[in-house]
Amino acid sequence: SIPLSFFGGVGGASKAGILIKGSNYLEALNDVKYVLFDKTGTLTKGVFNVTRIQPENGFLSDELLAYAAAAEAHSNHPIAVSIRAAYGIEIQPDQIEGYNEISGHGIEATVKGKEVFAGNEKLMNQEKIAFTKPEADGTIVHVAVNRVYAGYLAISDEVKEDAASAIRMLKELGIKKTVMLTGDSKTVGERVGHQLGLDEVHAELLPHEKVAQVEKWDARKLKNEKLIFVGDGINDTPVLARADIGMAMGGLGSDAAIEAADVVIMTDEPSKIPEAIKIAKRTRRIVW
């Protein structure tokens, strides 16, 4: 039988905005030694500002932004939401005749009869579209219209207020490694990693490569050690499912992520990760 105080622990956590889906996960939280994070929406706010619009090949800035916003019309990725906000004009649904979200790459859409690609270098390379090496900081979204390179948008995100202190608290709780797994560029990933004091950063990962990374760390840990993956659930549900403890940001996160996760952080605050571990340790003390 499950000791009553386990329910107390789960209940206490839920009052703190941490939803733990069962006492076995509360117990497992005691033995966490590795915490792997997604970046966008997990360690960063996932609210990007457009910091530069660089048109090429005769496109105007407004056109470039309009094509990007239209291509992103149906996506719930934080990048898409931010580009639409920067454009500020509502996009008529009948302008978009075809739409395909290419996980870890970007978007392919048919906008007013034109084929538009909006995404990262991987997407441009895959489509064999020559692009300008950006002279800008931040996450770069390249745009091509009818296979002609139209330029790029540079967008940037901020780290969450409590992210650095969350990493420090995890260290104090004896976590061996804090690791970022991101689909974003090395430049952006490493800058954020350095800013937050993470032990390792692995960038330019596709969703299946994030799963492989979790498996790699899993193989490395000792028998009783546990691993957390924390994500916002925008295309990382397979990773959430694979980790010993999958944690999802519940506010920004998708329903699928909340479903796939073992622990849901309702307030989206990284500091809830060490707090969950502390609640677990307190509960274990009461039980044993």
Ligand code: ADP
């Ligand atoms: P993260 O690990 O930062 O959460 P994702 O796997 O969601 O990243 O995306 C990885 C990269 O793929 C992004 O940094 C971006 O370059 C590109 N990308 C993904 N979705 C989109 C989109 N809707 N529009 C443009 N680029 C995108």
Ligand code: MG
């Ligand atoms: Mg993501």
